[in-house]
Every structure is written in C-alpha cells, then in structure tokens.
Amino acid sequence: MRTPKVRELGEALRSLFSRPYTVRYPYEPVVPPEAFRGKPKFVEEECIGCGACAQVCPARAIDVVNVVEGGVGRRTLTIHHDHCIFCGQCHRFCTTEKGVILTNEFETGTYDRRQAIATVEKELVICQECGEVIATVDQLRWVAQKLGPKAFGNMGLTLLLSEDLGLVSPAVRDPRRALDRGDNVSILCPRCRREVILYEQWGP
Ligand code: SF4
Ligand code: SF4
Structure with a gap:
C-alpha cells in the first residue's frame, strides 16, 4: 500500500516543476492536429450544388433551399454548425470529393445561432x-x-x-x-x- 502512495507523491512533486499537460486555451491559441475534424465549409469552386452531402448528413445539419422566380432559380446550401456533429460524412461522400472540407476551426460559441453557418449558392437549371x-x-x-x-x-x-x-x-x-x-x-x-x-x- 505504501509504494503506490510514494509513487503518487513523487509524480505530484515532479509535476510541480514540469510543463503542464493541459493547454492555456483560451488565453493562448491552440493549433489542432492535422487530421482534426473542425467546422465544415463549402469550397465554392469545387462544389456543384448537388445536395448529396445533405442527404448523408446524420445530424440533418445541411439545408438545401431552391428559390425560383420568373424562370430563374438559385439553390442555397447551408451548413448549420450548431447542429453539426463534425462526423465528416459530408466530406467523405461529397460527389466531387472536394466540395466540402472540414477545417481545423473548432470555436462554435456565438450569441446568435443564425450566424453559425457556412453557405454556398448555385444557379439552377429550370x-x-x-x-x-x-x-x-x-x-x-x-x-x-x-x-x-x-x-x-x-x-x-x-x-x-x-x-x-x-x-x-x-x-x-x-x-x-x-x-x-x-x-x-x-x-x-x-x-x-x-x-x-x-x-x-x-x-x-
Ligand atoms: S459539397 Fe459536395 S455533395 Fe455537397 S452539394 Fe457540394 S458537390 Fe454536392
Ligand atoms: S460533419 Fe457530419 S454532421 Fe456536420 S455537416 Fe458534415 S455530415 Fe453533417
């Protein structure tokens, strides 16, 4: 029984003089690892607006809205970061494989949830x-x-x-x-x- 206690005491003393394991976020910026799955965002030039990402999104965090007026139509795709679970399925199953990417941004705190979005707009064929x-x-x-x-x-x-x-x-x-x-x-x-x-x- 005594040996573990001595070991714990040794670790406590060592930790007093070693660097902390935790980071000082939010007082210091944090650089996530390369494969980190942060906020998804559309890549305008690579996205074709097909809507496949919305169909595979398990959290239903992606909206597809078509607006047609006077024979002219626009499609808006919106990712809602406040619903997103950062699973990466949208990126994995993207038709072009590059239309949506997961960034390394992780801060989702906001006073207005309507601002926690990423959008892309495409012209429709009617x-x-x-x-x-x-x-x-x-x-x-x-x-x-x-x-x-x-x-x-x-x-x-x-x-x-x-x-x-x-x-x-x-x-x-x-x-x-x-x-x-x-x-x-x-x-x-x-x-x-x-x-x-x-x-x-x-x-x-
Ligand atoms: S991100 Fe990919 S799957 Fe989603 S609409 Fe754009 S091309 Fe289609
Ligand atoms: S990362 Fe997952 S939850 Fe978030 S938008 Fe993509 S598929 Fe939906």
Whole structure:
C-alpha cells in the first residue's frame, strides 16, 4: 500500500516543476492536429450544388433551399454548425470529393445561432415547359465533363455546352405554347422530355 502512495507523491512533486499537460486555451491559441475534424465549409469552386452531402448528413445539419422566380432559380446550401456533429460524412461522400472540407476551426460559441453557418449558392437549371428544377448548372457541367463526347447524346447537356461555347443563346420559351417537336431542342425535365418523345411517336 505504501509504494503506490510514494509513487503518487513523487509524480505530484515532479509535476510541480514540469510543463503542464493541459493547454492555456483560451488565453493562448491552440493549433489542432492535422487530421482534426473542425467546422465544415463549402469550397465554392469545387462544389456543384448537388445536395448529396445533405442527404448523408446524420445530424440533418445541411439545408438545401431552391428559390425560383420568373424562370430563374438559385439553390442555397447551408451548413448549420450548431447542429453539426463534425462526423465528416459530408466530406467523405461529397460527389466531387472536394466540395466540402472540414477545417481545423473548432470555436462554435456565438450569441446568435443564425450566424453559425457556412453557405454556398448555385444557379439552377429550370425546365422550360413546367418550371420544375432539373439540377444546378455546375452539376450538369460536371456530368458533361465526366461523360466527355458522350455528353452530346443528351439534348439538355448539348444545349448547356453549346451555350458555354457561345454557339447558341439561352432559349426563351413561350409557356402558353403547347409542347411540340420544336421542344426537342428545349431544356426539359424528364417528365416533359417524355411528353415530347410521345408527341413525336404518336402525335398530339
Ligand atoms: S458537390 Fe459536395 S459539397 Fe457540394 S452539394 Fe454536392 S455533395 Fe455537397
Ligand atoms: S460533419 Fe457530419 S454532421 Fe456536420 S455537416 Fe458534415 S455530415 Fe453533417
């Protein structure tokens, strides 16, 4: 019984003259280790706005909000740091693998929880017939890049790439006009594309 007590006393004396094991945070800054999982944030140039990170987030800390007005749409993705559990699933399953990263920032204290967020905004592609959201522009560009020349087998991607190359102007469709074969060269959602194909095959 006496030996452990002597050892503890020795450790107590040694600790009086050695450096403390704890850090002096918040009086001194702390540098987290390299693999530290801190606040996630979007990387604007790498994120395509697909929303896959929101689907895999176990804490439902990522919101995806589409706003469409006058045929123009924007998608806003928001990470709520006050809900985040810093698990890293968003980064692990990110479609581009680089659209969201975990920083080494760990301070989440705030007087206003609405400020504990990280956001990214992307332009949406809207169906020219029904106004349905198809995807983000960046998402379609990313798919086209993956497909290479095969992308030209899809009319929506062909139109997008042609616009990027300056070969065509963004088409404006009169919403009062019924679908017809001219809509083969419109940007359509899958449902409206099916309607046009049926029209082609079977007529009005
Ligand atoms: S690219 Fe990655 S970070 Fe951006 S929305 Fe898709 S999954 Fe989320
Ligand atoms: S780190 Fe985890 S909890 Fe936080 S946003 Fe990403 S997936 Fe959600």
